[in-house]
Ligand SMILES: Nc1ncnc2c1ncn2[C@@H]1O[C@H](COP(=O)(O)OP(=O)(O)OP(=O)(O)O)[C@@H](O)[C@H]1O
């Protein structure tokens with residue numbers, strides 16, 4: 001791994017995990033999934049912040065702008081409860097929304113649990129960084145990443161972020177012919 005390798009940041013949004021009231025399982029779940037699926041060299045970092053529009057927006061700005069993350073996976077705070085403000089933070093920092101990500105993740109999760117309809121999962125672009133928001137429940141992370149990740153490498157190509165490769169046996173990246 002070198003400092004030139006693409007940077008993927010996992011941002012865990014959880015009041016209780018950020019206070020140490022329970023062990024964070026979302027960060028490890030996202031990182032494990034990435035380490036299995038992404039075969040090209042990448043750096044993966046993890047951070048935990050409490051729920052809230054400002055806490056999440058500030059972390060997203062710092063990871064995208066100061067650290068130059070190519071991809072940020074956010075987990076938590078997408079539900080309808082008063083403290084769940086990850087979508088509002090995403091809105092505050094992105095240049096463009098990619099609504100297909102949320103649609104595909106909800107469709108996949110609805111096959112598992114009817115309350116998946118409560119999740120406001122989403123994705124968007126900030127500069128040359130793709131941000132994807134996932135539900136907080138650690139077991140939901142693989143379901144949601146599997147539903148969308150085939151399109152992620154080409155999306156990173158299109159926004160002029162880093163090129164990444166995946167293990168086709170686990171997640172076959174789709175790049176249109178000629179790309
Ligand atoms: N990072 C995490 N690590 C372990 N379990 C988690 C994590 N985030 C969420 N969960 C579990 O998934 C459930 C639903 O997630 P949700 O994001 O709605 O949490 P919450 O109830 O708002 O609590 P908190 O923000 O304190 O994690 C939580 O109640 C918790 O059991």
Ligand SMILES: Nc1nc2c(c(=O)[nH]1)N[C@H]1C(S)=C(S)[C@@H](COP(=O)(O)O)O[C@H]1N2
Nearest residue numbers: 076077078079109115116119135136137140
């Ligand atoms: N695959 C999957 N998606 C899921 C769930 C789940 O258990 N599995 N829980 C849902 C529930 S109950 C809620 S409230 C939202 C919560 O998202 P949050 O944890 O980001 O607030 O995700 C939803 N999406």
